[in-house]
Amino acid sequence: MPKVIENQPLSDMIWKMKVEVPRLVTKAKAGQFVIIRVNETGERVPMSIAGLDRDAGLLTVIYQVVGKTSALMTTIEAGGEISDCVGPLGLPTHVKKWGTACVVGGGIGIAPIYPISQAWKEVGNKVHAIIGSRNKDLLFYEEEHRAVADELHICTDDGSYGHHGFVSDVLKNLIDSGEKIDMVMAIGPVPMMRVVANLTKEYDVPTWVSLNPLMIDGTGMCGGCRVSVGGETKFACVEGPDFDGHKVDFDLLVSRLSAYRDQERTAMKKLLENPKCQLTKAVRAFKYPN
Amino acid sequence: MIKKLKPKERMKIPRAIMPEQDPQVRNRNFDEVPCGLTEEQALTEAMRCLDCPKQPCVAGCPVEVDIPGFINLILEKDFAGAARRIKATNSLPAICGRVCPQEEQCEQVCIVGKKHKPVAIGHLERFVADYERDNDLVQLPEIAPPTGLKVAIVGSGPSGLTVAGDLVKLGHDVTIFEALHKPGGVLVYGIPEFRLPKAIVQAECDVLAQMGVKFQNSTVIGKLDTVDELFEQGFDAVFIGTGAGLPNFMGIEGENLIGIYSANEYLTRSNLMGAFKGEETDTPIIHGNNVAVLGGGNTAMDSVRTGLRLGAENAYIVYRRSEVEMPARIEEIHHAKAEGIQFHLLTNPIRFIGDENGKVKAMELIKMELGEPDASGRRRPVPIEGSNYIMEVDLVVVAIGNSSNPLVQATTPGLDTNKWGNITVNEETMETSRKGVYAGGDIVTGGATVILAAGAGKVAARAMHKYLMEEIKK
Ligand SMILES: Cc1cc2nc3c(=O)[nH]c(=O)nc-3n(C[C@H](O)[C@H](O)[C@H](O)COP(=O)(O)OP(=O)(O)OC[C@H]3O[C@@H](n4cnc5c(N)ncnc54)[C@H](O)[C@@H]3O)c2cc1C
Ligand SMILES: Cc1cc2nc3c(=O)[nH]c(=O)nc-3n(C[C@H](O)[C@H](O)[C@H](O)COP(=O)(O)OP(=O)(O)OC[C@H]3O[C@@H](n4cnc5c(N)ncnc54)[C@H](O)[C@@H]3O)c2cc1C
Numbered sequence: 075m076p077k078v079i080e081n082q083p084l085s086d087m088i089w090k091m092k093v094e095v096p097r098l099v100t101k102a103k104a105g106q107f108v109i110i111r112v113n114e115t116g117e118r119v120p121m122s123i124a125g126l127d128r129d130a131g132l133l134t135v136i137y138q139v140v141g142k143t144s145a146l147m148t149t150i151e152a153g154g155e156i157s158d159c160v161g162p163l164g165l166p167t168h169v170k171k172w173g174t175a176c177v178v179g180g181g182i183g184i185a186p187i188y189p190i191s192q193a194w195k196e197v198g199n200k201v202h203a204i205i206g207s208r209n210k211d212l213l214f215y216e217e218e219h220r221a222v223a224d225e226l227h228i229c230t231d232d233g234s235y236g237h238h239g240f241v242s243d244v245l246k247n248l249i250d251s252g253e254k255i256d257m258v259m260a261i262g263p264v265p266m267m268r269v270v271a272n273l274t275k276e277y278d279v280p281t282w283v284s285l286n287p288l289m290i291d292g293t294g295m296c297g298g299c300r301v302s303v304g305g306e307t308k309f310a311c312v313e314g315p316d317f318d319g320h321k322v323d324f325d326l327l328v329s330r331l332s333a334y335r336d337q338e339r340t341a342m343k344k345l346l347e348n349p350k351c352q353l354t355k356a357v358r359a360f361k362y363p364n
Numbered sequence: 365m366i367k368k369l370k371p372k373e374r375m376k377i378p379r380a381i382m383p384e385q386d387p388q389v390r391n392r393n394f395d396e397v398p399c400g401l402t403e404e405q406a407l408t409e410a411m412r413c414l415d416c417p418k419q420p421c422v423a424g425c426p427v428e429v430d431i432p433g434f435i436n437l438i439l440e441k442d443f444a445g446a447a448r449r450i451k452a453t454n455s456l457p458a459i460c461g462r463v464c465p466q467e468e469q470c471e472q473v474c475i476v477g478k479k480h481k482p483v484a485i486g487h488l489e490r491f492v493a494d495y496e497r498d499n500d501l502v503q504l505p506e507i508a509p510p511t512g513l514k515v516a517i518v519g520s521g522p523s524g525l526t527v528a529g530d531l532v533k534l535g536h537d538v539t540i541f542e543a544l545h546k547p548g549g550v551l552v553y554g555i556p557e558f559r560l561p562k563a564i565v566q567a568e569c570d571v572l573a574q575m576g577v578k579f580q581n582s583t584v585i586g587k588l589d590t591v592d593e594l595f596e597q598g599f600d601a602v603f604i605g606t607g608a609g610l611p612n613f614m615g616i617e618g619e620n621l622i623g624i625y626s627a628n629e630y631l632t633r634s635n636l637m638g639a640f641k642g643e644e645t646d647t648p649i650i651h652g653n654n655v656a657v658l659g660g661g662n663t664a665m666d667s668v669r670t671g672l673r674l675g676a677e678n679a680y681i682v683y684r685r686s687e688v689e690m691p692a693r694i695e696e697i698h699h700a701k702a703e704g705i706q707f708h709l710l711t712n713p714i715r716f717i718g719d720e721n722g723k724v725k726a727m728e729l730i731k732m733e734l735g736e737p738d739a740s741g742r743r744r745p746v747p748i749e750g751s752n753y754i755m756e757v758d759l760v761v762v763a764i765g766n767s768s769n770p771l772v773q774a775t776t777p778g779l780d781t782n783k784w785g786n787i788t789v790n791e792e793t794m795e796t797s798r799k800g801v802y803a804g805g806d807i808v809t810g811g812a813t814v815i816l817a818a819g820a821g822k823v824a825a826r827a828m829h830k831y832l833m834e835e836i837k838k
């Protein structure tokens with residue numbers, strides 16, 4: 075069973091976990107993901123690759139507490155184990171010299187765009203990184219991104235740090251300022267990816283988005299991860315997770331993500347009511363946004 | 365004394381009827397439906413066998429189990445010995461006794477069956493295997509001294525498990541790589557508990573582990589390591605038994621609505637992820653009131669009976685041909701009917717209709733009639749114009765078959781496949797176009813049966829051993 079080397083909060087609800095999976099780490103590439111199972115009765119949850127330490131054999135995932143499994147993940151202490159970590163799954167992000175590229179990360183998406191930024195930079199692109207979150211407390215990986223990107227743009231929805239506004243506003247300003255962007259990669263909540271894709275469509279800038287439908291096996295066996303791209307059904311776990319943002323049916327994605335909302339809420343409620351569970355105070359205070 | 369009965373007298377004995385849970389009870393629980401023969405029933409049933417010199421039943425079994433041989437051992441009350449006799453050619457008797465389509469195989473050609481009902485070979489096979497396991501009489505076979513040769517097996521379905529057992533016995537160092545977190549393939553993620561208890565599959569895997577087989581679960585070959593990399597890591601031969609695990613959809617309007625599952629997803633959520641146990645496990649599953657399953661095979665029967673057990677008021681099979689063309693085992697069709705499954709035959713869906721939240725609420729169907737035979741020899745269903753109607757449903761399971769998963773083929777240069785993406789092999793050895801790489805089971809044949817997959821494993825293991833000893837070891 076894979077060993078957890080580090081597991082700590084970056085903010086109340088965003089955590090960073092490092093798992094020792096040496097073989098997986100030698101093969102994994104930016105844009106791919108893993109599926110984690112916390113314990114024997116646990117769900118299989120997909121997590122993007124947010125960092126690879128090939129020398130130490132460590133994989134970093136950054137996760138947000140949104141429900142039972144992610145809440146349980148916070149209870150695993152360094153030195154502990156998780157039941158499974160399978161991967162690398164999905165296709166890697168295209169790495170090519172586009173010229174000037176822009177990676178856009180919203181919320182939890184700030185994590186997976188980091189290795190993509192690194193990979194694009196390594197092959198000689200000029201890279202703009204735009205990272206944004208709801209407020210200052212939720213922002214993370216600023217230093218990591220600063221060390222890689224040619225230019226780092228930060229924004230918060232409430233203006234508590236960086237530009238006041240959404241990542242899409244910053245991207246629009248950047249394009250309007252005359253910087254010719256050749257390729258965009260946007261990862262974050264579905265509404266954010268949709269807004270970015272709509273914007274770049276107007277400007278005719280090719281844009282990849284990384285889709286996060288519900289998944290089980292991650293090998294193409296179940297079809298649960300179906301998304302619609304350009305009118306065609308695709309299995310995101312094997313044909314994605316990256317797709318042409320201008321062709322994705324975001325409405326369908328949003329709808330399918332809501333399939334188990336009631337069951338997820340009941341499960342989380344039960345977990346929060348269980349006094350034995352080693353949740354931190356902050357996670358115990360978890361509330362679903364309305 | 366038993367043997368002294370004359371054939372005529374023996375034929376008068378009625379075929380044993382395996383006790384079953386009452387249909388109206390079992391359709392709300394996940395416990396196994398048939399409860400197994402009693403010892404007395406097994407002894408009486410064994411008497412029905414005529415011990416025919418020509419043994420047509422043996423030829424009817426894809427792996428040529430010594431049927432009269434093991435039945436004679438039952439008559440001698442050597443049940444464990446009978447199980448061992450079967451295991452000489454079929455390593456998974458407890459499983460095959462439960463899931464083989466006997467009516468098309470061993471029992472179809474049984475002489476007794478010409479005039480009466482055939483000997484219940486499957487029931488007897490299950491009886492002796494269960495007896496052996498339940499009484500802790502399973503003996504580890506003798507393991508040959510280590511050959512120092514390493515074999516990698518990709519996929520832990522019946523084909524992979526069989527290859528593993530046969531090669532580890534011969535002294536090879538065997539590792540099974542499995543993509544999911546539990547071994548067993550379709551036996552654990554597909555076939556439900558009420559038809560094949562998972563403890564039985566686990567017991568088979570435990571025996572293999574005790575014999576020295578290493579299981580590496582959560583390892584996707586083609587993603588983590590490729591077949592070539594397995595060779596680089598020191599494996600001397602590779603067996604590919606990755607099954608037919610890519611679900612087909614119909615490609616009709618509304619198919620991505622919430623509440624429309626592939627059978628693989630529905631069954632995996634329920635079986636592998638344990639959603640049928642309710643809140644004991646974390647994976648959710650949609651509970652439908654009106655559940656429709658599209659298809660007529662074992663997978664469709666398993667799905668529809670799962671739907672019923674998860675609380676459906678109405679559970680329908682929607683199949684575009686008639687009952688005689690249904691590929692499911694007859695026993696499963698009977699079981700489904702007894703449990704209250706409603707059959708809509710000669711009917712095909714043409715679109716799904718969703719509500720304002722993107723959930724399926726109905727489907728439009730069209731009636732079919734049978735026309736000329738098609739390539740499969742079955743009469744082709746053709747739609748009857750104007751016969752459309754709407755059926756209210758809140759859960760649909762698409763069980764119209766699987767294609768081969770391309771992960772391994774796409775990452776193994778020089779591995780030949782046919783136009784459906786199945787790996788092509790020399791049928792006498794199961795060797796692929798790549799030296800030292802063998803394949804068998806559904807990845808070669810397309811969706812077939814457990815015993816055919818296990819049989820392919822036997823053939824492959826024999827050829828792999830020869831290859832290893834003659835070409836690698838030298
Ligand atoms: C390719 C991919 C990469 C991802 N990368 C990350 C990441 O790096 N960090 C991160 O925090 N999250 C990531 N996610 C989402 C993450 O998998 C889910 O948030 C997680 O499964 C939630 O589990 P839960 O039990 O805590 O919440 P639940 O209570 O089960 O659900 C809460 C929310 O999570 C979504 N969700 C639930 N189960 C799944 C599932 N199996 N697959 C996808 N979404 C699900 C639901 O739509 C719901 O909105 C990724 C998803 C995919 C498909
Ligand atoms: C619901 C259902 C009911 C059935 N009922 C019956 C029945 O009653 N009687 C009967 O005889 N047959 C039945 N069958 C058919 C039978 O189960 C199959 O023919 C048989 O299991 C095929 O065995 P296999 O060894 O080829 O592979 P499978 O059982 O398909 O197993 C393949 C394994 O390989 C793994 N794998 C795939 N790709 C990779 C990879 N890249 N790396 C690592 N691992 C990988 C998979 O995860 C899987 O565990 C049924 C099938 C289904 C789906």
Ligand code: SF4
Pocket residue numbers: 424425426427428429431454460461464466469470471485486489815
């Ligand atoms: S393995 Fe299957 S076909 Fe062969 S004897 Fe047993 S039940 Fe019959």
Ligand code: SF4
Pocket residue numbers: 412413414415416419420421422431432473474475476483485
């Ligand atoms: S054909 Fe029937 S009666 Fe004859 S040996 Fe086989 S099982 Fe017995």
Ligand code: FES
Pocket residue numbers: 288289290291292293294295296297298299300309310311312
């Ligand atoms: S997660 Fe099952 S096919 Fe993609």
